[in-house]
Amino acid sequence: MSAIKLTTPLTNEAINALKAGDEVLISGTIYAARDAAHKQFGLQPPFDLQGQIIYYASPTPTKPGEVIGSIGPTTSSRMDAFTPALLAAGLKGMIGKGSRGPEVIEAIKKHQAVYFTVPGGAAALLAKRVKTARLLAYPELHSEAALELTVDNFPATVTIDSTGGNLFEAGRNKYAK
Amino acid sequence: MRELSTKKITEAVRGLCIEANTNLSADVEVALNKALKDEESPNGREILRQLIHNAGIARKEKRPICQDTGSVVVFIELGQEIRLVDGSLEEAVNEGVSRGYTEGYLRKSIVSDPLRRQNTGDNAPAFTHVRLVPGDKLTINLMCKGGGAENCSAINFFKPTSSHDEISQFIIKTVELAGPNACPPVIVGVGIGGNFELAPLTAKKALLREIGHYNSDHDLAKWEKELLVKINRLGIGPMGLGGRATALAVNIETAPCHISQLPVAVNIECHAHRARKVEL
Ligand code: SF4
Numbered sequence: 001m002s003a004i005k006l007t008t009p010l011t012n013e014a015i016n017a018l019k020a021g022d023e024v025l026i027s028g029t030i031y032a033a034r035d036a037a038h039k040q041f042g043l044q045p046p047f048d049l050q051g052q053i054i055y056y057a058s059p060t061p062t063k064p065g066e067v068i069g070s071i072g073p074t075t076s077s078r079m080d081a082f083t084p085a086l087l088a089a090g091l092k093g094m095i096g097k098g099s100r101g102p103e104v105i106e107a108i109k110k111h112q113a114v115y116f117t118v119p120g121g122a123a124a125l126l127a128k129r130v131k132t133a134r135l136l137a138y139p140e141l142h143s144e145a146a147l148e149l150t151v152d153n154f155p156a157t158v159t160i161d162s163t164g165g166n167l168f169e170a171g172r173n174k175y176a177k
Numbered sequence: 178m179r180e181l182s183t184k185k186i187t188e189a190v191r192g193l194c195i196e197a198n199t200n201l202s203a204d205v206e207v208a209l210n211k212a213l214k215d216e217e218s219p220n221g222r223e224i225l226r227q228l229i230h231n232a233g234i235a236r237k238e239k240r241p242i243c244q245d246t247g248s249v250v251v252f253i254e255l256g257q258e259i260r261l262v263d264g265s266l267e268e269a270v271n272e273g274v275s276r277g278y279t280e281g282y283l284r285k286s287i288v289s290d291p292l293r294r295q296n297t298g299d300n301a302p303a304f305t306h307v308r309l310v311p312g313d314k315l316t317i318n319l320m321c322k323g324g325g326a327e328n329c330s331a332i333n334f335f336k337p338t339s340s341h342d343e344i345s346q347f348i349i350k351t352v353e354l355a356g357p358n359a360c361p362p363v364i365v366g367v368g369i370g371g372n373f374e375l376a377p378l379t380a381k382k383a384l385l386r387e388i389g390h391y392n393s394d395h396d397l398a399k400w401e402k403e404l405l406v407k408i409n410r411l412g413i414g415p416m417g418l419g420g421r422a423t424a425l426a427v428n429i430e431t432a433p434c435h436i437s438q439l440p441v442a443v444n445i446e447c448h449a450h451r452a453r454k455v456e457l
Contacts, residue, residue: 021220021418060241060284069282070241075325075358097325097416098358119416120325120360121449122227123244124235142296143284155227157220157418167220168357171419175218176412 009051190273357417
């Protein structure tokens with residue numbers, strides 16, 4: 001399976017070409033934010049939402065001389081309550097792990113967005129694809145602060161596409177015995 | 178009486194936290210490689226390849242395998258013939274966690290109060306369980322347990338007359354409900370018997386058994402193998418994207434219980450299983 005290259009900010013055209021099950025390599029700026037940061041920013045995140053991707057993640061501390069610590073995904077569904085409004089305001093992509101609720105899937109379809117999975121527990125490998133990391137907001141949240149990351153060929157799997165195609169369901173149906 | 182300084186315990190715990198978090202143990206890596214060989218789904222294979230690659234990078238660069246470096250669960254078997262000196266055992270363990278997580282650049286994920294949610298800043302305290310045993314040795318079994326998988330655990334109180342089948346269904350259902358959120362392929366710890374507190378503790382201890390080792394009780398070993406086959410027919414697969422490898426192992430342990438009871442606890446552990454043991 002050859003991976004599709006994506007650059008942020010995402011265009012509708014690029015998003016609509018993605019199908020659940022596609023492997024992608026993402027390059028450009030993405031934003032790391034999880035539970036506490038979502039609660040803080042509500043509808044006013046400390047960055048321009050248009051076409052952007054939020055990565056549900058909080059890294060381990062950065063060792064001296066490194067760009068970032070290990071940074072894998074956290075469980076996305078904990079952010080479900082915040083997501084539809086962010087999608088309505090221009091957010092286009094989310095990277096995390098695990099399933100999303102029906103409201104989120106509806107909003108993904110309505111606003112032509114996409115949800116990617118990266119493997120939980122592949123945090124060392126994913127960190128190698130982060131080229132720069134900058135604290136954006138909420139230092140008081142420690143590891144849960146919002147970060148701006150530049151990533152290069154960050155590997156992810158399209159899990160819910162803009163038509164509602166859902167790899168969790170399709171994959172499971174295909175392999176269940 | 179043998180004197181043992183709690184400073185040794187602090188040092189050991191510090192080292193185990195760093196080692197467990199950066200060096201995926203051989204049994205898990207063997208199991209991931211086997212899962213990759215058996216995996217039918219291309220998305221699933223890609224995920225497994227990334228996980229194996231990740232373990233290699235983490236080991237080489239002494240980086241945490243997963244960003245959730247977990248809460249620290251410590252089982253201590255304390256020989257009755259040991260006299261501990263230099264302070265409190267529990268404080269020694271917590272000091273070890275604090276140093277390991279600070280000096281090892283591990284993420285601090287513990288809040289001091291479940292409702293006010295203030296981070297303690299050093300990942301202490303650990304969840305420590307001490308058992309007195311005969312002899313003059315002290316054994317530490319330490320596990321760094323991620324939150325995502327732990328959240329998918331469950332307990333159910335069966336009737337003493339409930340069938341094996343009903344219990345199997347509960348165990349399989351728990352894995353199914355965990356779905357993609359527990360970072361499959363998972364390891365399933367099952368504690369059968371005991372009571373409201375002992376069943377989950379037994380399930381957690383079951384996770385300490387190496388993958389590929391079965392219960393020494395022949396019937397339980399057979400049940401473990403059957404459950405693993407059934408779970409891997411669910412189709413959930415690596416990270417829930419569909420595939421064969423939903424679980425790497427099912428470990429069952431049992432405990433005596435009351436005539437009116439049959440509690441069953443299922444403790445879900447992710448593939449980033451970080452456990453280490455040391456004897457002092
Ligand atoms: S469940 Fe395990 S592998 Fe997944 S994010 Fe948590 S600690 Fe990491």
